[in-house]
Each structure stands twice: as C-alpha cells, then as structure tokens.
Amino acid sequence: MPGKKRLVHYLNQFFGQIGGEEEADIPPRAKTGPVGPGVALQAALGDSVDIVGTVICGDNYINERPGTAVPEVMKQIRALSPDIVVVGPAFNAGRYGLACGMVAKAVSEELNLPVVGGMFPENPGIELYRQYLYAVETGGSAAGMRKAVGAMAEIIRRLVNGEEIGTPEEEGYIPRGLRKNVWHQQRGAERAVGMLLKKIRQEPLATEYPMPRYDRVTPAPPIQDMSQAKIALITTGGIVPSENPDRIESSSASHYGRYNLYGMDRLPAEEFQTVHGGYDPTYANQDPNRVLPLDAMRILERDGVFQRLYHYYFATVGNGTSVAKAARFATDIAVELKEAKVDGVILTST
Amino acid sequence: MVKQLEKAGIPAVHICTIVPISMTVGANRIVPAVAIPHPLGRPGESVEEEVELRLQLLRTALDGLQQEVEGPTVIERETRTPERKVLNAAK
Numbered sequence: 131m132p133g134k135k136r137l138v139h140y141l142n143q144f145f146g147q148i149g150g151e152e153e154a155d156i157p158p159r160a161k162t163g164p165v166g167p168g169v170a171l172q173a174a175l176g177d178s179v180d181i182v183g184t185v186i187c188g189d190n191y192i193n194e195r196p197g198t199a200v201p202e203v204m205k206q207i208r209a210l211s212p213d214i215v216v217v218g219p220a221f222n223a224g225r226y227g228l229a230c231g232m233v234a235k236a237v238s239e240e241l242n243l244p245v246v247g248g249m250f251p252e253n254p255g256i257e258l259y260r261q262y263l264y265a266v267e268t269g270g271s272a273a274g275m276r277k278a279v280g281a282m283a284e285i286i287r288r289l290v291n292g293e294e295i296g297t298p299e300e301e302g303y304i305p306r307g308l309r310k311n312v313w314h315q316q317r318g319a320e321r322a323v324g325m326l327l328k329k330i331r332q333e334p335l336a337t338e339y340p341m342p343r344y345d346r347v348t349p350a351p352p353i354q355d356m357s358q359a360k361i362a363l364i365t366t367g368g369i370v371p372s373e374n375p376d377r378i379e380s381s382s383a384s385h386y387g388r389y390n391l392y393g394m395d396r397l398p399a400e401e402f403q404t405v406h407g408g409y410d411p412t413y414a415n416q417d418p419n420r421v422l423p424l425d426a427m428r429i430l431e432r433d434g435v436f437q438r439l440y441h442y443y444f445a446t447v448g449n450g451t452s453v454a455k456a457a458r459f460a461t462d463i464a465v466e467l468k469e470a471k472v473d474g475v476i477l478t479s480t
Numbered sequence: 481m482v483k484q485l486e487k488a489g490i491p492a493v494h495i496c497t498i499v500p501i502s503m504t505v506g507a508n509r510i511v512p513a514v515a516i517p518h519p520l521g522r523p524g525e526s527v528e529e530e531v532e533l534r535l536q537l538l539r540t541a542l543d544g545l546q547q548e549v550e551g552p553t554v555i556e557r558e559t560r561t562p563e564r565k566v567l568n569a570a571k
Contacts, residue, residue: 258500366481420520474492
C-alpha cells in the first residue's frame, strides 16, 4: 500500500523463535513480516507502519566476528528497503544489547535511517552505542515486554511522521549523549547565577549538564620478576563445585565463592560445573578448565614461569550481575589477596 | 572487577571474549579469549591441543602482568618480546 512506512526488525535467535543458547551461533537470516515480539509491535503500530521483514542473528555469531557479521546483517536489512529499523528490545541481555547497538550504528551510518530499540540502562549496548538509537528504558527482563513495545511504538510513530522527539526525560528513552541547541527564555548568565543562589540557599537545583564520569583506573605497576610471583585466579564464568555449596545464583549473583585448589592439578568435570545462566554450559561442564584454566596454570607453575598459584580461586556469575555488586566482590577479594601477598590476578570471563 | 583489583595495587589481566565491553568499562590489561562458551578451550580439538591453547593464552596473560600499560590495552599473543621468551626457556 503506497504511503505505508516499511519497518525492519532485528532480533536474536531466542526472540526470533529459533532457539536458545544452543542456537546462539546461527548466521543472520531474514523472515517475511513480524516475528515474536514483532507481532505485538505491529499490533501496537496499527496501519501506518508495516513490519515488512525480520532479520534474526545468533548473539554469539555477531559478537564473535562483528567485522563480517554486521555487514551480513546489513545486506539482509538493505534488501528489505526499510524506512526505519527496530532492534530488540534487549532488556539486560549483554550480548543481545551489543548486537542491537552494532546494528543500530551500521544502520545509522550507512543507511541514515532512525533506529528504535529498548534496553535496561546498564546494558553494555547502551554504554557503547547509545547515540545511534532511541532506546526506551526497560526493566531488566522480558517480563517488561508489553510496556517496552508500547513505548517503542510511540516513538516509532512519531519518527515516521517526521515529528520532533522530545528530551529523554519527556519521552522515556535513554539519553543518547547528543547535544541539541535550544532557545531559552533566560540568558546563560542569569541561569548560572540563579543556580548558584539556589546552591547557597541549599535549595534543590537541577544541573543542565551532568558532568561525565570517566572512571578510569591507573594501571597497577607490572610484576618485575614473574618467576618469584604469586598469581591468583578469579572467574565470572560461574565455575563452582558440583553441588554449588554456596548457592551462587545463575543470574544477578549476590555473592562470590572461594574454593580450595590445594593438591589439585586440574578441575575434574565430575566435581565442578558452571552455574552461569547466560551461556551454553555444555563445553564448560565437559571440561571446567576451559573457563577456570587450572590445568594449564599448574603446568606453568611447575615450569617455574611463576612461583606459586594462590591456593584459593574465586568464582561468581557475571550474568546480569550489577556493576556495584561486582565491584564490591573484587574489593573484598583484593583485601584477602593483599594479605596473602598475591602479586597478580588472571580473571576469566565468558 | 579487574579495575577494583588494580585500584588496590594488584595488576590484573582480563581474559574475555567481548573485548569492547572490557575496554569501554576500562580494564587495563585485556587478553582476547576464544569464544563465549569456552574462553580457554576449543571443543573438537584433542585434550593436548586444548591444553596447549590454554598455555598460550595464559602465557600472554602473564606477559600482560609484566607490561607497563597506560590505559585499556589489548595484550596480543605476538607481543611477547624475544628476551622474555629466552628468560622463560632458561627456567
């Protein structure tokens, strides 16, 4: 129907209804019409916008080879001739959020089209790609799908109608970090003095521009003599003893465990497992040393490359675990490592 | 987590697959891993080949702990200096 705007939807293997972790390696493919959450989105959009096709790609496929995978996805998107592209919503799924962000960037730069999506603010996709899409703020899980779809439909409608999109606060999307010049009734000098007076009177005030926090850490000094060094292992891949005695959660871990490596040359598969809920556990359960590399560390220790492996390793689950909690785990672990005179750490993540 | 360790003065290397996350969040010493479900392994290879792969990744990581870095740095396998190779061979 002439005049109807064409929307192309990008989804991962799970929301694209292909499968779970076991299908995370699938290359991109296109399907006609809406799929999964696209169906709800189409219903919310009504008649003026047509979801003409859905491009589905495995989260591992695109994250492990973005240089080739993103162009493949773009080829499929281009073939559908969209007026607008929607990605996700990805909620707090890290790999999916990154995938959505990469696609948003490519669509934005190569096709010069608007992109709409939805993510939880802590999703790494936001950190890296926030400026390339209007991402509505969602909760941490797909339980918020209906609300997310509704909010996305609203922004999509406005964009295809050529309407102005207001500020993040007004419209409910995550700030994109882009600056827009606007006319204000008062001059800057007046506003600044007004703010200062409020501050002096200890009245509430709102900054016009939050100062960016560049949270960089000065690198710790390198180890001078590795042959004398004590090294500790940590993993966020969720490798724990089989019974998970500390009940580490498979998502949003609330704590970490420390496990004794004394006398062990490798992690036997019968005694260890992964409890991380965010990746296919098959390979880690077959051989936990693929995530917590005890066997190889013992070889290097025996060869004298370093002096000694710390007899405890620390494990938690990185799946959806909050930044603040993870930082606290590490601060606590650092106290123990300093007392034990550990010289360096190798931390493995999945 | 590696940032907190470094803040406490302990050099730390992050072996991870999605390097962009680690770089943006600001880990200073990063070693790219093999794949998300098996960062230090390659199913399909023999156990010996996998252990050899693991040794290479860990040697790179240990190298990273000995390197002076100025900010988020990806430590690649080829950055091992010849002198260091000799040092390790002598042990």
